[in-house]
Amino acid sequence: xxxxxxxxMQAAMSRIQKLSDYNWWVLHASCTLMEAQxxxxxxxxxxxxxxxxxxxxxxxxxxxxxxxxxxxLARAK
Amino acid sequence: MxxxxxxxxxxxxxxxxxxxxxxxxxxxxxxxxxxxxGAGLDxxxxxxxxxxxxxxxxxxxxxxxxxxxxxxxxxLKVPLGPAAATGTLIAMPxxxxxxxxxxxxxxxxxxxxxxAAGDKNALKQLxxxxxxxxxxxxxKAFLSQLGAKGVTELPATIAGQLKAxxxxxGTGQASKEAREAMRLLATALAKGTNPxxxxxxxxxxxxxxxxxxxxxxxxxGIAYYGYQAQAMIWQASEGNPPFSEKFMQVVGRDAIVxxxxxxxxxxxxxxDAIGSALGSQQVPMADLATTLGVTQWMIPRPPRxxxxxxxSTSRGSILAQxxxxxxxxxxxxxxxxxKPCSTTRPPDGSSRSCATC
Numbered sequence: 044x045x046x047x048x049x050x051x052m053q054a055a056m057s058r059i060q061k062l063s064d065y066n067w068w069v070l071h072a073s074c075t076l077m078e079a080q081x082x083x084x085x086x087x088x089x090x091x092x093x094x095x096x097x098x099x100x101x102x103x104x105x106x107x108x109x110x111x112x113x114x115x116l117a118r119a120k
Numbered sequence: 121m122x123x124x125x126x127x128x129x130x131x132x133x134x135x136x137x138x139x140x141x142x143x144x145x146x147x148x149x150x151x152x153x154x155x156x157x158g159a160g161l162d163x164x165x166x167x168x169x170x171x172x173x174x175x176x177x178x179x180x181x182x183x184x185x186x187x188x189x190x191x192x193x194x195x196l197k198v199p200l201g202p203a204a205a206t207g208t209l210i211a212m213p214x215x216x217x218x219x220x221x222x223x224x225x226x227x228x229x230x231x232x233x234x235x236a237a238g239d240k241n242a243l244k245q246l247x248x249x250x251x252x253x254x255x256x257x258x259x260k261a262f263l264s265q266l267g268a269k270g271v272t273e274l275p276a277t278i279a280g281q282l283k284a285x286x287x288x289x290g291t292g293q294a295s296k297e298a299r300e301a302m303r304l305l306a307t308a309l310a311k312g313t314n315p316x317x318x319x320x321x322x323x324x325x326x327x328x329x330x331x332x333x334x335x336x337x338x339x340x341g342i343a344y345y346g347y348q349a350q351a352m353i354w355q356a357s358e359g360n361p362p363f364s365e366k367f368m369q370v371v372g373r374d375a376i377v378x379x380x381x382x383x384x385x386x387x388x389x390x391x392d393a394i395g396s397a398l399g400s401q402q403v404p405m406a407d408l409a410t411t412l413g414v415t416q417w418m419i420p421r422p423p424r425x426x427x428x429x430x431x432s433t434s435r436g437s438i439l440a441q442x443x444x445x446x447x448x449x450x451x452x453x454x455x456x457x458x459k460p461c462s463t464t465r466p467p468d469g470s471s472r473s474c475a476t477c
Contacts, residue, residue: 047158047159047160052159055155055158055159058155059152059155059156062148062151062152062155065148066144066145066148069141069144069145069148070141070176072133072134072137072138072141073134073137073138073141076130076131076133076134076137077134079127079130080127080130081126081127081130081131081133081134082125082126082127082131082134082183082186083122083123083124083125083126083127084122084123084124084125084214085124085214086124086214086215086216087124087126087214090179093175093179094138094179097172097175097176100168100172101145101169101172104165104166104168104169104172105165105169107164107165108152108155108156108161108165108166111156111161111162111165112155112156112159112161115159115160115161
């Protein structure tokens with residue numbers, strides 16, 4: 044599939060970066076509240092582990108999307 | 121056991137924020153997919169985030185359910201665990217299902233106690249829990265809060281209320297509530313006294329049932345033995361779940377012994393020359409519903425019309441079965457205890473029994 048021209052790719056890259064910035068902290072409150080022991084016990088501990096991993100994974104995917112867009116922009120002429 | 125529960129207001133904030141996060145990630149998924157796809161890029165990151173959105177959504181839903189239980193604990197003021205050092209910690213079982221069962225069982229026991237104390241609206245509340253009676257956690261919470269004494273007194277109070285309602289002109293709704301309550305009690309008792317059921321309350325509970333079965337209670341000035349009240353629960357049982365072998369051995373057998381102890385003298389009188397000459401009958405110990413004449417409004421499966429014509433002497437015994445024409449030991453709850461004899465009661469209603477009974 045042919046890529047966008049440089050200008051369009053720049054705009055797309057910028058929107059993807061904004062999406063990443065806007066959602067970077069989306070699970071932060073849940074993580075912090077679990078660290079503050081909002082819910083304790085075996086299930087609470089499992090949830091806390093999961094939500095921290097989810098945050099890591101979400102950020103990794105956001106970073107990956109930005110990096111894909113940056114690479115494409117670098118190639119675009 | 122370590123503490124299991126939630127801290128307020130942090131938990132409430134967690135529920136709100138996680139719910140909002142789920143929605144936001146859901147929205148992110150479609151926007152990001154659109155951008156990556158539009159630019160001809162690999163959409164794998166968006167697809168992975170879609171799975172995360174579903175997971176966070178599910179977590180948020182579970183959190184809201186748990187929050188619902190927390191609200192109920194607060195509203196009903198029923199602690200579901202040891203009191204925490206500060207008021208901001210609310211103890212609750214780790215498993216959501218157990219927490220719900222324990223909450224419902226505790227609330228139902230509270231309604232049962234209120235009903236036993238004469239609150240006329242409480243039976244209606246108790247009725248709402250009828251469908252929960254098969255949940256082991258519910259049964260354990262219900263029976264442990266109610267205790268063997270409460271289990272014994274509740275049917276008596278219900279019988280008393282029905283008697284009053286009948287005198288006042290009608291049992292209507294009260295009868296429906298009473299039957300549901302009795303069915304609930306029967307299911308809970310059968311499960312809670314069965315050692316192979318997860319709801320088993322332990323041997324001590326059976327011993328307590330015996331103790332209260334032999335105790336004398338009073339209802340509106342009428343004295344009765346605990347077994348006369350407990351017998352109404354056995355009769356309300358539909359046989360599923362059945363009463364266990366253990367229950368039969370401990371409680372059932374003792375009820376038979378107790379009936380003999382209390383009524384032996386009367387039975388002897390029935391057999392002696394004067395008693396026979398006077399045509400006296402061997403009257404078994406009657407359950408309380410029979411004594412008060414409210415059986416038909418209270419026991420889920422009322423006796424068949426054919427049996428209504430037979431005298432109460434053979435129908436209301438604490439050990440009698442529903443069919444009045446066979447030996448009382450043929451009653452389903454008693455069947456395992458004692459091989460039914462072949463003695464049949466004459467259809468004319470006289471209450472000749474087999475030697476064992």
